[in-house]
Amino acid sequence: MSGSSQESHWEAEVRMLRKEIEELRNEQRQMAQAINQLVTTFRSLATHLGIASEPYGGKKADDRDLRGFG
Secondary structure (H helix, E strand, O other): OHHHHHHHHHHHHHHHHHHHHHHHHHHHHHHHHHHHHHHHHHHHHHHOOOOOOOOOOOOOOOOOOOOOOO
């Protein structure tokens, strides 16, 4: 391989790696959004089922513990 041919090969490799990294970052962003949606859904379900209350704060004096969730 000549010098310029070898350089172009490495440049192509670097471009491919950069593209792959960008794709992975996009996938990570999408996964983070999906996880945030899951967290929101689980919080809503927990509130609806009475397992948790909004906002997630300290207990008041008149709050009672649910069996198994104390």
